Amino acid sequence: YVKSKQYEKKLFLNVMHGHDKGFVFIAALALMAILAIVSTVAVITTTTDIKISGNYKSSVQAFYITEAGVERAKGVLKTNSFDKVLNGTHGGSPGILNFGTSTSFAGGTYTVRVFDDDNDGDGNILNDSNGMVKIIGTGTVSTGSTRTIEVMVSKADLDDFPAAVSMVDPDVKMEFRSDALSVTGIDTNYVPGPPEGTTPGTGTSKNGVASQGTTTATYSPLNAQDKITGVGTATPDIIGTTTPNLADLQAIRLKLIAMPGITTYSGPTSLGSVTTLGTRTNPQITYVNDSLDITGNVTGVGILIVDKELEVSGTFIFEGIILVGICLTCPGEFEGSGNSKIFGAVVVANHNGEAELEMEGTASIYYSTFAIDLALDATFAIVSWREVY
Numbered sequence: 001y002v003k004s005k006q007y008e009k010k011l012f013l014n015v016m017h018g019h020d021k022g023f024v025f026i027a028a029l030a031l032m033a034i035l036a037i038v039s040t041v042a043v044i045t046t047t048t049d050i051k052i053s054g055n056y057k058s059s060v061q062a063f064y065i066t067e068a069g070v071e072r073a074k075g076v077l078k079t080n081s082f083d084k085v086l087n088g089t090h091g092g093s094p095g096i097l098n099f100g101t102s103t104s105f106a107g108g109t110y111t112v113r114v115f116d117d118d119n120d121g122d123g124n125i126l127n128d129s130n131g132m133v134k135i136i137g138t139g140t141v142s143t144g145s146t147r148t149i150e151v152m153v154s155k156a157d158l159d160d161f162p163a164a165v166s167m168v169d170p171d172v173k174m175e176f177r178s179d180a181l182s183v184t185g186i187d188t189n190y191v192p193g194p195p196e197g198t199t200p201g202t203g204t205s206k207n208g209v210a211s212q213g214t215t216t217a218t219y220s221p222l223n224a225q226d227k228i229t230g231v232g233t234a235t236p237d238i239i240g241t242t243t244p245n246l247a248d249l250q251a252i253r254l255k256l257i258a259m260p261g262i263t264t265y266s267g268p269t270s271l272g273s274v275t276t277l278g279t280r281t282n283p284q285i286t287y288v289n290d291s292l293d294i295t296g297n298v299t300g301v302g303i304l305i306v307d308k309e310l311e312v313s314g315t316f317i318f319e320g321i322i323l324v325g326i327c328l329t330c331p332g333e334f335e336g337s338g339n340s341k342i343f344g345a346v347v348v349a350n351h352n353g354e355a356e357l358e359m360e361g362t363a364s365i366y367y368s369t370f371a372i373d374l375a376l377d378a379t380f381a382i383v384s385w386r387e388v389y
Contacts, residue, residue: 058145062108063387066139066147069110073097073135074153077114078380079373081159082128085114094126108141117152131157132383148388156252156303156379158321161345162241163210163230164367168249168326168347170213171354176224176236178360181336183208185230185237188366190319190343203369206230208237213355215240230367246326246349253305253326256379257287265292272296272314277304283320283378294340301371302378306332312363313338319368320375325349332356336363344371 076097077085084090091097095113102111115125115134122129132154140146164185167174176183185208187201208230215238219225228236256262262285263277270293271277277300278284284302291308294316301319304310307330310322321344325332333356334348340363348355359365 055143055145058141058143059147061106062139062141062145063147063149064139065105065108065110065141066137066149068105069103069112069139070135070137070149070151072099072103073112073114073137074151074380074382077133077135077153077155078377081369081373081376082114082131082133082155083126083159086116086128086133087126105139108139110137110139112137129157131155136388149385150388151385152383154379154381154383155376156256157248158252158303158376158379159369159372160244161206161210161347161367161372162243163207163239164345164365165209165357166241166244166345166347167209167211167213167215167355167357168244168246168349169351169355172211172213172215172357173354174209174215174217174357175220176218176227176359177220178362179221179224179227180362181224181227181359182362182364182366183228183359184365185232185367187370188343188368189370190317190341190366190368198366201369206367207232207239209357210239210241210243212240212242244347246351249323249326249347249349250328253323256285256303256305259285259379259381261285262287264289266290269293270295271298274298276300277318278302278320278378280319280374283374285378301374303375309333309335311335312340312342314340316340316342318342318344319371320344321372322346325351325355334358336365337361338363340364342366343368344375 080090085097086094088094095115097112102109113136116128117130117132117134120130132152135151135153138146138148164183185206187203187205189199189201191197191199208228225236228238230237232239265288268290269288272295275298277286280301287305289307292306292310294312296314299317303320304322306324307327310324322342324334326349328351331352332348332350335358337360342365345367346365348357
């Protein structure tokens with residue numbers, strides 16, 4: 001009996017020991033399966049994260065490449081007329097800038113195109129009529145990632161002058177009291193000195209004077225009329241015209257004097273000694289809400305707006321656009337004398353009497369597309385920015 005019980009106990013222990021081995025084996029297999037699944041998931045997750053990280057890096061790189069192209073386009077548009085870019089004068093094809101259609105940059109390329117504003121209403125995609133154009137830039141990297149940015153930019157629509165001097169009024173009075181003065185619509189650039197000088201411009205030349213009204217002009221001596229020159233064959237080169245439009249000029253004036261960062265003088269103002277009204281690297285908008293008398297050594301680059309009389313004498317050298325008497329109640333009159341030199345364009349209006357222009361001495365007004373573009377640089381602004389998906 002005792003031997004029988006011992007045998008049963010031994011048999012039970014052997015059976016249980018065999019079950020232990022089977023359980024451990026099954027548990028080991030399950031653990032290995034779990035570890036295999038976890039490892040596979042970890043590999044997939046890591047690979048996915050690496051791909052996501054790589055795609056994000058490529059996307060960011062494409063974005064910054066795009067921004068570089070757009071910034072370069074903005075720099076070109078600041079110092080060139082929108083029309084030149086739209087009609088292909090600047091880059092050889094409509095909407096193409098002078099750096100071409102595809103530019104390598106930081107391991108990728110960017111392409112930039114300039115388009116006319118869709119809302120200007122002129123029906124001509126090669127001409128800007130509201131001072132706004134659209135830049136669309138796309139950046140691409142080697143992985144194929146691309147980003148596209150659209151930016152609307154604006155400048156004052158003041159690049160279409162018919163002459164070096166535009167007289168905007170039904171009645172116009174002009175006096176030229178020297179045969180040493182000069183008013184020319186031939187495109188001319190200023191060369192700062194010493195030695196100071198001029199060079200031919202590369203833009204389109206215009207007439208010497210454009211008048212919208214009945215003109216009374218006197219010359220003393222008589223050959224002073226030979227100093228009014230331009231693209232016209234007659235001397236003096238004075239034409240009748242209906243441009244620029246006074247209402248448009250008034251609207252532009254309001255926008256200009258409301259811009260941030262302009263220099264404003266209130267009341268009758270006199271500027272002399274050494275005064276700078278802007279530079280080529282920092283063109284300036286200067287606004288005088290009354291009369292302005294410039295004497296002595298004064299230089300400037302940008303836009304000068306004078307609501308009443310502008311009298312210039314001494315050594316005055318200015319590159320840009322001068323607007324005199326543009327507002328509805330502004331009695332505009334321009335008097336130039338001494339050794340003054342103005343490069344760009346001058347507009348004189350007077351709605352309560354007659355627009356008056358008086359010049360003597362060696363005073364000179366040169367039409368200059370270069371100076372006009374410099375002036376418009378001061379009005380450049382970003383209207384809108386968005387990424388295109």
